[in-house]
Amino acid sequence: MSLAASAGRGPGALWSPTHVQVTVLQARGLQSKGPESTSDAYAVIQVGKEKYATSVSERSLGAPVWREEAFELPPLLASGAAPAAAATLQLTVLHRALLGLDKFLGRAEVDLRELHRDQGRRKTQWYRLRSKPGKQDKERGEIEVDIQFMRNSMTASMFDLSVKDKSRNPFGKLKDKIKGKSKDSASDTASAIVPSTMASADSDDEAPSKDKKKKSKIKTLFSKSNLQKTPLSQSMSVLPTSKPDKVLLRPGDLQSRWGDEDEDEPSSAADVTSHKRTASADPKQLSQINFSLPFLSGLRSKNDVLSRSNVCINGSHVYLEQPEARSETKDSSASSSPSPQGFRKKRLFSSTENLASRPWKEPGDGGGAAADRWFSESPAPDAGKAMTLPSYRPQVTGDAQEDRALASMEAARETQEGKKQESKKASLLSLVTGKKDAAKGGEGESKEKEGKLGPTGDAAAAASAQGHALNPFEDVQITEAEADPESQAGPKPPVPTPRALQTKAVKPRLHPVKPMNTTAPKSAHASLGTATIISENLINEAMMKKYSPSDPASAYAQLTHDELIQLVLKQKETISKKEFQVRELEDYIDNLLVRVMEETPNILRIPAQAQAGRRAGKM
Amino acid sequence: MGNGKEEDYNFVFKVVLIGESGVGKTNLLSRFTRNEFSHDSRTTIGVEFSTRTVLLGTAAVKAQIWDTAGLERYRAITSAYYRGAVGALLVFDLTKHQTYAVVERWLKELYDHAEATIVVMLVGNKSDLSQAREVPTEEARMFAENNGLLFLETSALDSTNVELAFETVLKEIFAKVSKQIQNSPRSNAIALGSAQAGQEPGPGQKRACCINL
Numbered sequence: 167m168s169l170a171a172s173a174g175r176g177p178g179a180l181w182s183p184t185h186v187q188v189t190v191l192q193a194r195g196l197q198s199k200g201p202e203s204t205s206d207a208y209a210v211i212q213v214g215k216e217k218y219a220t221s222v223s224e225r226s227l228g229a230p231v232w233r234e235e236a237f238e239l240p241p242l243l244a245s246g247a248a249p250a251a252a253a254t255l256q257l258t259v260l261h262r263a264l265l266g267l268d269k270f271l272g273r274a275e276v277d278l279r280e281l282h283r284d285q286g287r288r289k290t291q292w293y294r295l296r297s298k299p300g301k302q303d304k305e306r307g308e309i310e311v312d313i314q315f316m317r318n319s320m321t322a323s324m325f326d327l328s329v330k331d332k333s334r335n336p337f338g339k340l341k342d343k344i345k346g347k348s349k350d351s352a353s354d355t356a357s358a359i360v361p362s363t364m365a366s367a368d369s370d371d372e373a374p375s376k377d378k379k380k381k382s383k384i385k386t387l388f389s390k391s392n393l394q395k396t397p398l399s400q401s402m403s404v405l406p407t408s409k410p411d412k413v414l415l416r417p418g419d420l421q422s423r424w425g426d427e428d429e430d431e432p433s434s435a436a437d438v439t440s441h442k443r444t445a446s447a448d449p450k451q452l453s454q455i456n457f458s459l460p461f462l463s464g465l466r467s468k469n470d471v472l473s474r475s476n477v478c479i480n481g482s483h484v485y486l487e488q489p490e491a492r493s494e495t496k497d498s499s500a501s502s503s504p505s506p507q508g509f510r511k512k513r514l515f516s517s518t519e520n521l522a523s524r525p526w527k528e529p530g531d532g533g534g535a536a537a538d539r540w541f542s543e544s545p546a547p548d549a550g551k552a553m554t555l556p557s558y559r560p561q562v563t564g565d566a567q568e569d570r571a572l573a574s575m576e577a578a579r580e581t582q583e584g585k586k587q588e589s590k591k592a593s594l595l596s597l598v599t600g601k602k603d604a605a606k607g608g609e610g611e612s613k614e615k616e617g618k619l620g621p622t623g624d625a626a627a628a629a630s631a632q633g634h635a636l637n638p639f640e641d642v643q644i645t646e647a648e649a650d651p652e653s654q655a656g657p658k659p660p661v662p663t664p665r666a667l668q669t670k671a672v673k674p675r676l677h678p679v680k681p682m683n684t685t686a687p688k689s690a691h692a693s694l695g696t697a698t699i700i701s702e703n704l705i706n707e708a709m710m711k712k713y714s715p716s717d718p719a720s721a722y723a724q725l726t727h728d729e730l731i732q733l734v735l736k737q738k739e740t741i742s743k744k745e746f747q748v749r750e751l752e753d754y755i756d757n758l759l760v761r762v763m764e765e766t767p768n769i770l771r772i773p774a775q776a777q778a779g780r781r782a783g784k785m
Numbered sequence: 786m787g788n789g790k791e792e793d794y795n796f797v798f799k800v801v802l803i804g805e806s807g808v809g810k811t812n813l814l815s816r817f818t819r820n821e822f823s824h825d826s827r828t829t830i831g832v833e834f835s836t837r838t839v840l841l842g843t844a845a846v847k848a849q850i851w852d853t854a855g856l857e858r859y860r861a862i863t864s865a866y867y868r869g870a871v872g873a874l875l876v877f878d879l880t881k882h883q884t885y886a887v888v889e890r891w892l893k894e895l896y897d898h899a900e901a902t903i904v905v906m907l908v909g910n911k912s913d914l915s916q917a918r919e920v921p922t923e924e925a926r927m928f929a930e931n932n933g934l935l936f937l938e939t940s941a942l943d944s945t946n947v948e949l950a951f952e953t954v955l956k957e958i959f960a961k962v963s964k965q966i967q968n969s970p971r972s973n974a975i976a977l978g979s980a981q982a983g984q985e986p987g988p989g990q991k992r993a994c995c996i997n998l
Contacts, residue, residue: 756861759832763865772818772835 186213186278187314188255189235190220191290195307196228199261199269203227206262207271209234209309213255213278222262228307235312253279257309259295272296272306281313288314794838794845798958799869800951801899803891804876805884806855809910812941813876814852817951822942829854832862839952841959848955867898871961872905872954877925879909879938880917885925892932904957906935908950913940 223230272295
């Protein structure tokens with residue numbers, strides 16, 4: 167902490183933020199659009215073209231609590247020439263409508279440049295929600311937002327992970343919406359929103375809302391994950407072994423982890439408080455960032471690790487995840503580099519296996535955020551863990567699954583392993599369940615999500631990375647099997663889908679929250695594709711790879727043999743029916759023609775116009 | 786022989802195009818009646834006809850040529866399609882032996898529904914695709930001779946023998962009609978009278994001719 171603080175101070179005068187982390191804490195006084203004076207509210211965070219959405223706080227009585235952060239929004243505050251739009255934070259609160267367009271609840275706009283000038287690096291404040299421009303303003307309540315300015319130069323890899331998570335998150339959201347947000351939407355959104363640090367914060371937030379039984383655990387986990395520093399501390403406290411593993415893995419990881427731990431420990435209190443990962447974590451992060459980018463990345467990675475470590479809290483889980491990540495990373499070594507990004511990627515790949523099932527779930531559930539966190543965490547841990555214990559990974563994943571929608575997760579994994587259809591279904595279930603799970607318990611959700619994410623990620627990784635694919639699958643399977651017995655939280659870090667990972671690796675930016683804008687769609691597509699791909703991969707990796715999401719064939723690639731046969735039979739029946747109809751029509755027309763030929767044959771004379779119309783190639 | 790005005794004709798001859806689907810019946814018709822050829826491979830649906838008047842010696846003959854889909858199955862229109870026809874072009878695709886192999890089946894259907902005196906020409910179409918020929922000219926010619934059919938190979942695409950094929954059939958029909966007319970003087974008057982009702986496809990003239998034949 168002290169280091170971070172000093173670092174933050176050091177840069178002070180010259181300090182110019184490159185990113186802004188927005189944490190949507192809660193709202194109050196919202197209009198009710200739903201039944202019984204409730205509303206399923208969620209917030210859209212937008213800076214420039216970057217757009218993130220929180221989870222849906224279901225049936226909130228006008229005062230939803232999200233505590234989800236949009237990580238690494240690039241406001242371009244540094245450049246004075248930046249357009250106002252790029253420096254304006256737009257917070258839109260919407261009611262998720264089951265049918266039709268979501269309903270507008272209110273909007274607040276914050277001039278980030280002005281805020282930065284006046285408030286410094288961090289500001290938590292209530293903003294009044296207003297009507298849309300040009301419409302009569304009325305009482306729409308307020309929204310509390312924590313805005314933290316950050317500087318990221320080195321943490322691209324970390325950010326990348328978060329971004330990947332985000333991408334997944336959007337999908338999850340979509341899935342959630344589709345599936346129905348029976349459970350806490352917040353969890354879903356959280357997952358979607360929370361890439362790494364964000365995810366942790368989200369999970370914390372979600373956990374409270376979702377959690378009932380395992381809230382404390384979940385919270386701790388989340389807090390750990392959420393609060394990069396705090397999570398570390400928690401993870402440290404919870405799982406010292408896991409940390410050592412991480413440390414062992416890589417020097418960079420170790421540093422980051424150690425740093426995280428240190429930070430976490432001090433911040434751990436904050437973590438304990440949970441929800442405020444942004445607050446506690448943010449300052450730390452900021453300071454860390456200021457001090458050294460590597461630290462930041464490390465912190466983030468650590469945080470991720472921490473979140474994973476949370477998984478690790480279970481103990482084996484962490485190890486499992488890490489090892490997988492490591493193995494994956496190793497497999498994907500070509501793409502991945504020793505750098506944190508590389509780790510993340512590797513983790514992602516490894517996680518991708520898990521993710522195969524997870525991706526959907528993550529987006530839907532708050533767990534998604536956790537997954538993201540896991541991912542972010544996993545990268546660092548993965549390196550270390552992978553080094554230490556590949557075998558552990560499976561357990562971790564299994565645990566995670568068990569905790570939450572273990573069944574769904576497992577099923578998803580199994581399906582992946584066994585059949586594409588099954589995998590798809592499982593993934594869908596997992597997604598749904600993941601959402602539900604998220605709603606149920608932050609911990610379980612996070613675990614499940616992680617587990618899910620892991621499988622999906624694995625699958626995706628498998629699909630994307632040839633070499634990786636095989637290993638990831640194996641890992642996933644193992645993890646599933648192990649997970650079932652263990653029942654611990656998903657040690658598997660919710661690795662972003664391979665695609666997501668790749669994208670993250672490519673893009674330095676972090677997208678903790680679900681991106682809704684252009685970037686989000688891309689990521690979403692990628693994630694969707696990965697999700698489908700993952701499931702397919704489970705069934706047939708090769709098959710999956712062959713079909714792109716846009717390819718109409720992809721719709722059938724996931725079907726089982728029996729399903730395809732049924733489909734063919736149905737089609738045949740339809741065709742025979744239509745043939746019969748055609749025959750009847752022909753007969754009818756023939757009879758008409760006979761009458762025409764006998765009574766007014768001139769009607770059948772080829773008309774001049776028709777002749778012209780038919781003219782194709784005069785010779 | 787040449788083109789005459791629509792209204793100035795002494796005889797109306799109904800000629801039908803038959804043969805497997807895709808052999809080029811419709812393009813033969815369009816080439817003969819409008820000098821058009823379509824590369825559009827759409828299958829003919831329904832029934833339609835086109836006319837062209839030609840001079841045979843001193844007589845103007847209006848050829849009323851019917852075209853329909855070369856469907857295998859029996860159709861309600863089959864009977865009406867052949868009714869009153871005094872000529873028929875049984876078309877096959879000389880690049881597809883299958884279309885030639887089923888000629889006998891088409892002949893049977895023709896004789897089942899048309900007058901026994903109908904003039905029939907076997908037409909091997911698509912002679913422009915000589916490289917892809919599957920039906921030797923002599924084989925088809927022999928078959929035609931053995932079955933009392935006229936025979937020509939045509940190309941609707943490059944117009945080879947299209948006019949000759951139709952005119953040969955019309956001439957043959959006209960010869961039969963003339964023979965009949967000589968036998969019965971009244972038929973001439975009937976034919977002239979029927980010419981005025983030119984628009985009607987199935988004039989008494991043809992029937993008279995056929996009947997007389």
